[in-house]
Structures are given as C-alpha cells and as structure tokens.
Amino acid sequence: EKGDFEHFMLKEIFEQPKTIEDTFRGRINPEHTEIVLGGLLDVLPKILKARRIIIIGCGTSWHAALVGEYLIEEYARIPVEVEYASEFRYRNPILNSEDVVIAISQSGETADTLAALRMAKERGATILGVCNVVGSSIARETDGGVYTHAGVEIGVASTKAFTAQVTIMTLFALKLAKENGRISSGLYLDLIKELSEIPEKVKSILVKHPHIKEVAAKYKDAINALYLGRGALFPVALEGALKLKEISYIHAEGYAAGEMKHGPIALVDDNLPVIVVAAKDHYYEKIVSNIQEVKARKGNIIAVVTEGDTGLTSMVNDLFEIPKSHPAVSPLLAIIPLQLFSYYIAVMRGCDVDQPRNLAKSVTVE
Numbered sequence: 001e002k003g004d005f006e007h008f009m010l011k012e013i014f015e016q017p018k019t020i021e022d023t024f025r026g027r028i029n030p031e032h033t034e035i036v037l038g039g040l041l042d043v044l045p046k047i048l049k050a051r052r053i054i055i056i057g058c059g060t061s062w063h064a065a066l067v068g069e070y071l072i073e074e075y076a077r078i079p080v081e082v083e084y085a086s087e088f089r090y091r092n093p094i095l096n097s098e099d100v101v102i103a104i105s106q107s108g109e110t111a112d113t114l115a116a117l118r119m120a121k122e123r124g125a126t127i128l129g130v131c132n133v134v135g136s137s138i139a140r141e142t143d144g145g146v147y148t149h150a151g152v153e154i155g156v157a158s159t160k161a162f163t164a165q166v167t168i169m170t171l172f173a174l175k176l177a178k179e180n181g182r183i184s185s186g187l188y189l190d191l192i193k194e195l196s197e198i199p200e201k202v203k204s205i206l207v208k209h210p211h212i213k214e215v216a217a218k219y220k221d222a223i224n225a226l227y228l229g230r231g232a233l234f235p236v237a238l239e240g241a242l243k244l245k246e247i248s249y250i251h252a253e254g255y256a257a258g259e260m261k262h263g264p265i266a267l268v269d270d271n272l273p274v275i276v277v278a279a280k281d282h283y284y285e286k287i288v289s290n291i292q293e294v295k296a297r298k299g300n301i302i303a304v305v306t307e308g309d310t311g312l313t314s315m316v317n318d319l320f321e322i323p324k325s326h327p328a329v330s331p332l333l334a335i336i337p338l339q340l341f342s343y344y345i346a347v348m349r350g351c352d353v354d355q356p357r358n359l360a361k362s363v364t365v366e
C-alpha cells in the first residue's frame with residue numbers, strides 16, 4: 001500500500017534508509033568488524049582466484065554493475081568487466097571455468113539476463129546472482145549469490161532496488177578486498193563504518209525534498225537534459241538520466257564528463273539543463289573544469305555537491321547537497337536527489353509515474 005504517499009515511486013524513494021540498512025544488516029557483524037556474505041561462502045575461493053569477474057544486467061541493474069566495477073577494481077584489484085546481458089548472450093564471449101559471471105537483477109526474471117547466465121554456465125563459468133525477488137529464476141539457477149533486501153518494488157522506475165544493489169556491490173568489493181589482503185584493516189573498518197552511516201545520511205537528503213521540488217519546477221518543461229559524472233559517480237549520472245527519461249519522457253543522456261568534448265558539448269546552450277554529479281572525491285578538480293566548460297556555453301547547471309562545498313555556488317544555477325562521505329559510498333547518496341528530481345518533474349508534467357508508457361516492471365521477453 002502507498003500509505004500517505006501519492007505514488008509507489010515516492011514511497012519507495014523514501015523507504016531507502018530502511019532498505020539500505022536491511023540490505024547490509026546481517027551482513028556486517030554487530031562489532032562492525034567483519035562482512036559475512038553467507039550465500040557466497042562456498043564459491044568465495046573461486047571468486048578470489050577468478051581470472052576476471054563479469055557483471056551483467058539490464059537498465060538500472062547494469063548501472064549498479066558499473067558501480068561494482070569501480071569498487072571491486074579499486075579495492076580488491078580483481079579485473080572486472082560489465083556487459084549488457086542482451087549483448088553478452090549473443091556475442092560469443094570467451095569464457096571458461098576461471099571466470100565468474102554475476103547477474104544483477106531486481107526481478108530475477110529478466111529474459112536477457114537469465115539467458116546470458118545460462119550461456120555462461122554452459123561454457124563453464126561460475127555463475128552468481130544479486131536478486132531482489134526471493135526464489136526467482138536467476139536466484140534458483142545460480143551457484144551462489146546475495147539477495148538485496150529492498151522489499152517488493154512496485155514502481156516501474158527502479159529506486160530502492162538500485163541502492164540495495166549498490167549496497168551489495170560495496171559489501172562484495174570490501175569482502176573480496178579483505179580476503180585477498182588488498183585493503184588495509186584501517187580502511188576496511190572505516191568503509192564498513194561509512195556504509196553503516198548511509199541510512200542516516202539518506203534521511204538527511206530526503207528531508208530536503210521541498211527544495212528539490214522547487215528546482216524541479218524550474219526545469220519541468222525541458223526538452224533535453226544532460227547528466228555528467230566521473231568515476232563511480234558516472235553510473236550515477238547514467239541512472240539519473242534513465243530515471244528522468246523513463247518517467248517524464250524528457251530526452252536525457254548520461255555521459256562520463258570527460259567525454260563532453262568529444263561530442264555532447266555541442267548540445268549545450270542556454271536551454272539545456274546539465275546535471276553534474278560533483279561530490280568531493282579525487283575527480284573533483286576535473287569535474288569543476290567540466291562545469292566551467294558548460295557555464296562558458298551558458299548551460300543551466302544543477303550540481304550535486306558535498307555539503308559545505310561553497311566553491312561551486314557562484315558557478316551553478318542550482319545545488320543539491322549531499323552529506324560528506326567517503327567516495328566509496330557516495331553513489332548511494334548522490335542518486336537520491338536525482339530520483340526525487342525526476343519524480344517531481346514527471347508529476348508536474350502529468351505523467352503516470354508508477355506505470356510509464358511502453359514499460360513493464362519485469363521484462364520476461366526479449
């Protein structure tokens with residue numbers, strides 16, 4: 001039931017402090033010193049020896065996979081590739097028993113993802129699942145896996161399932177890093193603590209929804225929008241753009257900010273909203289240059305920034321602040337204002353937010 005909320009999507013956005021917590025609770029010991037992923041116990045030695053990890057998915061789940069790629073390579077130093085399940089299944093990939101293929105799927109029923117997994121299994125790879133729906137086809141057919149505990153997601157536009165998937169990717173990356181000795185115990189403990197603080201930080205973003213709504217009102221008649229990010233915030237830009245296009249039908253593109261010069265900058269004029277995910281991390285200076293490039297061409301900049309970062313105020317039209325956090329967990333915060341921004345724009349445009357045209361919650365046919 002929707003309770004006091006006008007739409008399931010809004011309810012699900014507001015559930016995220018709880019669903020993120022439900023997803024890591026039980027996977028972090030009470031002392032906050034150890035990560036336990038029960039569903040991976042049997043396959044952990046295989047994962048640690050893997051030649052590479054391939055993560056597959058579609059749509060939002062593919063974006064969560066990209067965040068996973070950044071985190072696993074950064075902290076565990078195991079090579080990771082991310083592929084659209086729909087491409088992977090048809091392109092005759094080189095796979096053997098040294099490969100681990102992980103499917104991310106909220107429903108656990110996506111036809112392309114399931115078919116890609118079956119193909120990988122036939123070729124000898126170890127196959128794992130990160131699913132939300134318990135007992136779903138992907139969950140049943142895999143050699144191991146971890147459930148996201150997001151609860152039932154009804155809105156066609158995925159929100160709480162995404163943050164739950166990213167939470168699992170974070171736990172998984174840290175677990176692998178700890179097991180293969182690539183992370184110092186100090187950083188490991190710090191990052192577990194950072195993750196455990198995310199639910200409170202998400203709450204502090206959600207209470208600012210009136211501001212996000214006001215900003216949304218300014219841009220509701222846009223025809224196009226460009227989303228930019230770098231590092232693990234690049235997939236957040238992709239996910240922000242996907243949310244806007246699916247529910248408001250505004251054409252939106254997500255881009256790695258460094259790619260701007262190679263094409264999309266031609267789109268920038270005084271009509272184009274450019275949403276830049278510019279939280280403080282080691283890409284920050286680079287993203288500030290990208291903001292300057294957009295500003296010089298009179299684009300309207302909406303920046304997601306770290307609280308207290310006043311340096312950007314004069315450069316941008318609007319700001320969404322997120323609490324300070326370690327870059328490893330900031331995707332979980334940066335996506336929240338972008339979900340709300342899309343939601344309010346879609347509502348103001350009179351769109352059917354929970355059931356956008358032409359889309360189904362679970363894509364069980366190709």
Ligand code: M6R
Nearest residue numbers: 059060061105106107110157158
């Ligand atoms: O159930 P899955 O996670 O496998 O679904 C994958 C995509 O169909 C899904 O994420 C879709 O892109 C959503 N509408 C995104 O909001």
